Each structure stands twice: as structure tokens, then as C-alpha cells.
Amino acid sequence: MDHLPVFLDISGRLVVVDGGQTVAARRVERALSAGAIVASFDPKPGGELTALFGHKNLTHQARVPESSDFEGCAVAYGASEDAVRDKLLANAARQAGALCNVADVPEYCDFITPSVVERDPITIAISTGGAAPVIARNLRARIEAMLPEGYGRLAAYAAGFRDRIAAAIPDGRGRRRFWEDMIEGQAGDLFLAGFEDDATAQISAGLEAAGNAAPLTGEAWLVGAGPGDPDLLTFKALRLMQHADIVLYDRLIGPGILELSRRDAERINVGKSAGSHAMGQDEITALIIKLAKDGNRVLRLKGGDPFIFGRGGEELEEVAVAGIPVQVVPGITAAAGCGACAGIPLTHRDHAQSVAFVTAHGAGGVLDHDWTKLARPGQTLVVYMGLGSLGAIATSALAQGVRANLPVAVIDNGSRLNQTVVTATLETIEGEAGAADLGGPALIIMGDVVTMRDKLNVDGIREQQVSLGLDAREGL
Ligand SMILES: C[S@@+](CC[C@H](N)C(=O)[O-])C[C@H]1O[C@@H](n2cnc3c(N)ncnc32)[C@H](O)[C@@H]1O
Incomplete structure (x- = not known):
């Protein structure tokens, strides 16, 4: 290990960010979320950075930073991709006693920005010592799903190719893509399976081919x-x-x-x-x-x-x-996700042998379907994009002769932590859903399967999972 892993308390302290594009915006976002006071600088800030303007702890100046801007600075980030600005920032920041990090310039980095998996209050930070950032990102993706063995070894192995790859593929995006293809692809698999020589041969062949490659295809x-x-x-x-x-x-x-x-x-x-x-x-x-x-x-x-x-x-x-x-x-799709999370099976041997998905909206506005066919006995009907026209749908279906006591559910924000489910009948659903003040997106399910909800007690199970901390969405 050649870096000291620490989590810095930056709350209320000054962070300077030089740059106006995506990398700068990410640095600003992260510093703000850790409670820092952020001063960003760039003559032409891009959309992602300007979208953050208005945050109470962020000030932006449309110029490059000067030495006096670093007074009291704790952390300085260079993300301008301009060698002259990078050098000025590193000198001024270090003179002010700040920790400095300039994207992709190791000699101006006092620390590394790790790839982060967040499960608040738990934070997992991943670093490869600056050797192979793409590996760190890759690892993060895998940790999100599960923690595989052998990735540390793969990162160290991949670092051995860093200079060769940088020399063969000068373009940053092409280089990243090569790393991804190799490490996510066959070479990574071979290495993790213990065939290091074969993995090396694969990477060497890829590098040779990259030398003659056409421009990147999207x-x-x-x-x-x-x-x-x-x-x-x-x-x-x-x-x-x-x-x-x-x-x-x-x-x-x-x-x-x-x-x-x-x-x-x-x-x-x-x-x-x-x-x-x-x-x-x-x-x-x-x-x-x-x-x-x-x-x-x-x-x-x-x-x-x-x-x-x-x-x-x-x-x-x-x-x-x-x-x-x-x-x-x-x-x-919403029908499957909402049905499962609301405890409403879309088909059921006793209640529904078919299911139909319809939209309430077509290219020309609200659609008037043949509701008697769609909501016939033995079929579940799922209506997408119907919340705004719920009253019109119910009125039209009743007028066409669909039975007034047909069970209907409206599932708002299905599968999310703020999921709300309203159940009623075709005759009463408009009033019940109106009283619940739903914001959407919402899905309408009609049919006898709706009565299964009470039997399945899905809400009880969800509550239990959340209180036991088994809800994997915690902290996202
Ligand atoms: C433009 S459609 C997109 C449907 C999407 N492609 C799908 O397969 O679910 C949007 C509609 O999907 C439904 N929908 C999507 N997500 C939903 C959710 N989480 N809860 C309830 N309804 C949802 C709503 O009826 C919403 O008006």
C-alpha cells in the first residue's frame, strides 16, 4: 500500500476547484455533499457545473484562480485539462498548505480521488494508487452487485501495462475503452482464472491492433x-x-x-x-x-x-x-414491477387467464378504448399513463357497461420507497385516488386479481425488510 487511506472531515472548510466541465462538476458535487464551502473557477463553465449554481455553499467566478484565492483552502482540485493552469494551481495550493489533486497529473496529486460505493453511513472508497483508474471504477460496479475475489491482483497486474498502453493509445477515451475491453473482457477473465501468460498475450495482441486502429466508433x-x-x-x-x-x-x-x-x-x-x-x-x-x-x-x-x-x-x-x-x-416494465411490489399478481388461476397492457394516451391525446373487451371477466387490464385521466377512464368504462364493482388499484411510485397503493372499485376509484393526492408516475390495474393484495400482505413484508436493514436501496 503506497497511500494512506483516510476519510477527511471537510465540513465548513474551503475547497477550490479549477475547471468547468464534467470532472470539475463531479469534484464540486462530492465536496458539497461532504459539507465543504466550495469556490469554483472557470471562464466558460459547462452545463453540469452551472446546474449546481445556486447551492448555498458554492460560489463560482468566471476566471482562472489566483494565489489569493487559496487562502484558508484545505483541498484544491485541478480539472481544467490545461497544463499552465494545473501548474499554477498546484503551486498556489501547496503554498497555502492545501492538499492538491490534479486530474491525470500524478506529480500534482497529494491524494487520489477514489471510486466510491455509498451506502450511507457506510462509504467504500477504492483506489489503485493512481495506476489504473478504470479498474477502480470496474471494481465499484462489481461491489455494487457482489464482491468478487482476485480484483486487487488484477489491478496490480494491469498497472504493469500502464506505460505501454499510454504510449500506444494517446487518446484518453480510446485508452479507457481499451482498458475496459481488455480487463472486462477475455484478458481479465484469463488472469482471474490463473492464466496470466495467456492474459498477457491477449493484451499484447490488442496493443498491436490498436496501433493500426481506425477512429473510435460510437x-x-x-x-x-x-x-x-x-x-x-x-x-x-x-x-x-x-x-x-x-x-x-x-x-x-x-x-x-x-x-x-x-x-x-x-x-x-x-x-x-x-x-x-x-x-x-x-x-x-x-x-x-x-x-x-x-x-x-x-x-x-x-x-x-x-x-x-x-x-x-x-x-x-x-x-x-x-x-x-x-x-x-x-x-x-411497470406492470410487472408494480404488481410484484403491491402484492397483485397479474395472472392467477382463479381470477385471470390473460393480461392486457394499454396506454391511456396515444399520439393524438387520451384514447377511448373498448373497455368491455379489455376489462372482461378472466382478464387483468393494466393501464399505463392513466392517472390524469382516471376519472374519464372510469366514466367511459361504466358507460360502456363494465361492472361498477370491478376491483381497481392505482399504484403510485411503484417499487420505490414512497410507493402508495390505493384500491377501490371502478365506481369509487376516482374519489379514493383523488383523496390520496398521488403525484405519479402511477399505474392502474383492473380486475379480480386486485383482491389478492389483502391476502399476500406484501406491505407487511416490505416494512419488515426495511426495518431489518435488508433493503439494499438504503443510502443510495
Ligand atoms: C411513458 S410510460 C413508460 C413505461 C415504461 N417503458 C415501462 O415499461 O414501464 C410511463 C408510464 O409508466 C408507468 N410507470 C412507470 N414507472 C412507474 C412506477 N414506478 N410506478 C407506477 N407507474 C409507473 C406510469 O403509468 C407512467 O405514466
Whole structure:
């Protein structure tokens, strides 16, 4: 071990951050969350940094820092990617007695910024001594799921290739991708299985090929994030989230999920852009295509499953036509996730032999379905995007002749810690849901299966799990 692991109490102390882009924004975020007073500097701050402006402990100045800015400074971060600024920052910070860290410049680093797994109040910090940051990130992803053996040895082994890889692949993004392909790929597997010579041969062959390689090709990944509980992500979703250069997300992505993506990946909220308006579907698709054509691995994170009322089909079509390699990762759709978490089985031998998923909204507004067919005996009906038109749906279904005592459930924020479930009948559901003041997203389930909820006591089981500390979402 060549570094001393400590957790610094930075609360109320000054942290200076020089830089305006993604890395700087992450440093500012972390320092603020630890209670520091943060002064950031950059003539042209980017969107991720400006999004933090307004925090009571953050001041930003649109210039580079001067020596006097470091008075009383405890920690200084250089993230400008400008060699002259880096040098000035390191000198001034050290003169002021501050600890200094400049991204990717080891001689200006008094400490390393670790990869962090947070389960508040527990923090797991991971470092490879600066040798191979991509390994640390990788390890973090695996710890999120489970702790494998042998990763420390792999990190030390990989560090032996650092100089060769840096010389063969000067571009930072290409270098990271090479590390990921090798360490996440066959070479890492071979090493962990005890075949070090074979792993070395694999890396050497990869390095030779990298010398003659064409420019980086981008990819687009449409990834289902499930209904909100981070534990309901698939392993594949988590793995791709750790590899993406850019993550596009919207308001359907539950709290705690976005944080599982690679820490220095750029995150773009397409549900609410800088000008505070939601981007249209065409704009989102065009953005994915542009970013992928620039050589990025672009991950579009979708609530639930991308192909169930997620417009994934449209995105996929256009991106594929643009010649960009695409992967689609299924997610747990709201019907399955909400049903399970609310104790409502979607099918049941005694109650429902089929299930139908419909949306309340089509391209032209609220849809008026044939409710007697959809809510017929022996079938469960799941309505997506129906909370705002719950009254209209119930009125129309009753007028068409659906029985007034049909059991109906509305599940708000299903699978999340703030999940609320309202059960009633077709006749009374509007009033009951209105009284519960639900905020959405919410799903409507109609059919006799709703009566199973009382028998399954799922709420009781959830409460027990949370109080026993078994809820893995704690601290996310
Ligand atoms: C645009 S659709 C997306 C559906 C998503 N692709 C899926 O497979 O779940 C959004 C609707 O999904 C439902 N939904 C998504 N997440 C939910 C959640 N956590 N709880 C309840 N309903 C949810 C709501 O009906 C919401 O209006």
C-alpha cells in the first residue's frame, strides 16, 4: 500500500476547484455533499457545473484562480485539462498548505480521488494508487452487485501495462475503452482464472491492433432501468452504465439509479434541458445519433422496459438507419414491477387467464378504448399513463357497461420507497385516488386479481425488510 487511506472531515472548510466541465462538476458535487464551502473557477463553465449554481455553499467566478484565492483552502482540485493552469494551481495550493489533486497529473496529486460505493453511513472508497483508474471504477460496479475475489491482483497486474498502453493509445477515451475491453473482457477473465501468460498475450495482441486502429466508433444502448428500485436493474444494465461515455435520462428514472453510472460519464437530462423544457422525441433521437457519430458510447436510460410504451422502437429504428450499432437491454416494465411490489399478481388461476397492457394516451391525446373487451371477466387490464385521466377512464368504462364493482388499484411510485397503493372499485376509484393526492408516475390495474393484495400482505413484508436493514436501496 503506497497511500494512506483516510476519510477527511471537510465540513465548513474551503475547497477550490479549477475547471468547468464534467470532472470539475463531479469534484464540486462530492465536496458539497461532504459539507465543504466550495469556490469554483472557470471562464466558460459547462452545463453540469452551472446546474449546481445556486447551492448555498458554492460560489463560482468566471476566471482562472489566483494565489489569493487559496487562502484558508484545505483541498484544491485541478480539472481544467490545461497544463499552465494545473501548474499554477498546484503551486498556489501547496503554498497555502492545501492538499492538491490534479486530474491525470500524478506529480500534482497529494491524494487520489477514489471510486466510491455509498451506502450511507457506510462509504467504500477504492483506489489503485493512481495506476489504473478504470479498474477502480470496474471494481465499484462489481461491489455494487457482489464482491468478487482476485480484483486487487488484477489491478496490480494491469498497472504493469500502464506505460505501454499510454504510449500506444494517446487518446484518453480510446485508452479507457481499451482498458475496459481488455480487463472486462477475455484478458481479465484469463488472469482471474490463473492464466496470466495467456492474459498477457491477449493484451499484447490488442496493443498491436490498436496501433493500426481506425477512429473510435460510437454505439447507442437503449437500456431499461425498471420501475425505480435500483435493485430491479439487470446486471447487463449496470455493466453498460459503467461503460457509457454519456447517459441520457429523464424523470422516470428513479432516485439512486443514475448514481450507479460511471462517475465521470456526462449525464444529460433530456426530460428537462438547460432551457428547462423537455426535449421532443425527434430532438432526443437526433442527439443520440450525433453523440454516437462523435465516437461516444451513448446510453439512453429508459424507465421500465424500452419497448413497452417507451418509444424505444422509434429510437432504435432511426439510430439503426443512421448506421450506428445498437444494443437494447430489457427492463422490468411497470406492470410487472408494480404488481410484484403491491402484492397483485397479474395472472392467477382463479381470477385471470390473460393480461392486457394499454396506454391511456396515444399520439393524438387520451384514447377511448373498448373497455368491455379489455376489462372482461378472466382478464387483468393494466393501464399505463392513466392517472390524469382516471376519472374519464372510469366514466367511459361504466358507460360502456363494465361492472361498477370491478376491483381497481392505482399504484403510485411503484417499487420505490414512497410507493402508495390505493384500491377501490371502478365506481369509487376516482374519489379514493383523488383523496390520496398521488403525484405519479402511477399505474392502474383492473380486475379480480386486485383482491389478492389483502391476502399476500406484501406491505407487511416490505416494512419488515426495511426495518431489518435488508433493503439494499438504503443510502443510495
Ligand atoms: C411513458 S410510460 C413508460 C413505461 C415504461 N417503458 C415501462 O415499461 O414501464 C410511463 C408510464 O409508466 C408507468 N410507470 C412507470 N414507472 C412507474 C412506477 N414506478 N410506478 C407506477 N407507474 C409507473 C406510469 O403509468 C407512467 O405514466
